[in-house]
Amino acid sequence: VTLKVNATNPGRQIPSTLFGLFFEEINHAGDGGLWAELVQNRGFEAGGLNVPSIIEPWYKIGTAAQITIGTECSSPHARNPVALKIEVLCDNNDASLQCPKGGVGVANPGFWGMNILSGSKYRVEYWLKTTSSFNLSVAFTSANGTVLAQEHVSLNAGEWRKYSVVLMATSTDHNARLSLTSGTRSVFWVDQVSGMPTDTFKGHGFRKELATMISDLKPGFLRFPGGCYVEGARLVNAFRWRDSVGPYENRPGHYGDVWYYWSDDGFGYFEGLQLAEDLGAAPIWVFNNGISHEQSVSTDVIGPWVQDVLEGIEFARGPVSSKYGAMRASMGHPDPFPLHHVAIGNEDCYKPYYKENYMEFYKAIKLLYPDIQVISNCDGSGAALDHPADLYDYHIYTNANNLFSMRHQFDKTSRSGPKAFVSEYAVTGSDSGKGSLLASLAEGAFLIGLELNSDVVHMASYAPLFVNDNDRRWNPDAIVFNSWQQYGTPSYWVQQFFKKSNGAYLISSTMEADSASALANLATSAVRTYNASTGMEYMIVKAVNFGSSALNLSIAVSGISANNVVAADSHITVMTSGAVMDENSFTNPKKVVPQVSQAENAAPNMQILLPAHSITALELGL
Ligand code: AHR
Secondary structure (H helix, E strand, C coil), X not given: CEEEEECCCCCEECCCCCECXXXXXXXXXXXXXXXXXXXXXXXXXXXXXXXXXXXXXXXXXXXXXXXXXXXXXXXXXXXXXXXXXXXXXCCCCCHHHCCCCCCEEEEECCCCCEEECCCCEEEEEEXXXXXXXXXXXXXXXXXXXXXXXXXXXXXXXXXXXEEEEEEECCCCEEEEEEEEEECCCEEEEEEEEEEEECCCECCCCECHHHHHHHHCCCCCEEEEXXXXXXXXXXXXXXXXXXXXCCCHHHCCCEXXXXXXXXXXXXXXXXXXXXXXXXXXXXXXXXXXXCECCCCECCHHHXXXXXXXXXXXXXXXHCCCCCHHHHHHHHXXXXXXXXXXXXXXXXXXXXXXXXXHHHHHHHHHHHHHCCCCEEEECCCCCCCCCCCCCCEEEEEEEECHHHXXXXXXXXXXXXXXXXXXXXXXXXXXXXXXXXXXXXXXXXXHHHHHHHHHCCCCEEEEEECCCEEEXXXXXXXXXXXXXXXXXXXXXXXXXXXXCCCCCCCCEECEEEEECCCHHHHCCEEEEEEEEEECCCCEEEEEEEEEXXXXXXXXXXXXXXXXXXXXXXXXXXXEEEECCCCCCCECCCCCCCCCCCEEEECCCCCCEEEEEECCCEEEEEEEEC
16 A cells, blocks of 8 residues: 655645543542542532531541531531531540540541652641630541541631641552541531642642643643533533632532532632643633533523623633633632633533524624634534534544544535534444553544544544543543553543644645555545754654554655655654553553654655554654
8 A cells, every 4th residue: 555645735734723632520530530639528518418418438437435426507608508517525635535546536538549649748728616625636547547647736716717737748558548536525517628739730739640641642622521511410410610610618519410429629610721721722611501411491591591601701711800800810810711612512402492592602602702613512514504603513432443434524524614523532332442442543543534624623532531440430531540540541542643733734645555445444644743842844644554454554755855854853653452452451551552663764755564453653854
């Protein structure tokens, strides 16, 4: 097979947003994941607002004879009224009432264990009121009580107050917990307990290793915060932007009734915008449009929902002098966020009132913010949309063969009209395992198809991005983690092959072979890109060999002379594995990852070997 590449012309520029990320609060992606908060159910609200309430995963340290605990609506936080009342019945100052070693109290194991590392610092904050003076121990411990980090605090009788302490760990445990204990007879109430590593991505509260993995993909955009999460099964449980901003003590948190877990909403609307900024990605806000899985607000009463969204946009980009711009500034971000894209709902095209309500949102947004690109949920890839839009969502979850064949999906799409946003794609089902090589190759071929069609496809993102391995609500996912480990599935690594495409120039390339069948399992593209840090240009050919036989690919480039090629700066990156269903895992996280080597005989005319079931990138330095 020969790939003829015509580098005579500069080619067509690929949108700078073509390849990006979709972050959804699913699988504990944020709460217990990217958001580095260690405490789960920090305000004791997850069991419901009625008291008595359940307080899981908090649990009692000590027996009934030594301590009683219960929930009361005693908190100073109007939106988080439930607080925990602790009555310590033992007393180390009284020989007849001695407390057990370490005292009695409560502990929180976080999200399936806290990752406490020797030498690292953690800021613990909590609200507390007490009727008498007593000593409190604030500590990270192992499950057996071994202390990893500890501070003893003397507290005086008094009303609710916020306390803050930084603990330095002297030992490591990936399955630690935070405990609040005392050995003094006392009655006290606690609320809004938070534990955060002091070292987070760009200092903004994102778990460093996970944020670094997504930053490494050089995403052009960040779509957030869902997904079905935005809709909710019922509207009462939908994500609401205004409930997720401001000091965490005032965020009520909510139960996500699509993915079935409580979220304290530490990662809220503000944090989505902040993360996009920290990644250098364009933020794309998916907002609830008055539609959930089971309910739709009718158009005659949609007005307040529209107003709510306009205020959300003002929060992101209004001046500090505006009401919601001031709210953003109070969170430490006086400069507006560059919000230029919003999606009106998620997967709602055929739900009642969608199109009628859509028009109300569309008109109001365009009137105040004509530069904002509006994304419709209705697929315009086959026939023209019957309503105005700048982009339309396209979601595809299917098997590997089908996705591979869908590399041609947009070949026949009308070249005029709104652009496609492939905001969710993935191979699912038995071909995917928990993230197989096979799945990633089909996705790679599909992405090559999107690159070739990037005049009509302007954005694409894999879904879902993250899974906490302890609570897998959707399978497969791009990045798997637990309290202390993380790895990319092959679907994550295949995205690395496309990280230089945003803003590059697509140059024309055609495959030729003696028979059509020789091309049946191949997908290829060629781009030219400039790297400001090396000051060099590169030509990158990507090829997916979806077949079970290796292939020799002859590359013939016109428009580049042999003298132009810098052999020392020319590389071949290949991802393949022994078996097509191979996966990565915590024990073998690098089983299926790209391998980079120097390109032998780098030249405009050369041959490369495409192993069976592989994706390859040839990068020629020019
Ligand atoms: O990515 C998982 C889910 O798939 C998303 O929440 C939803 O948009 C789609 O149905």
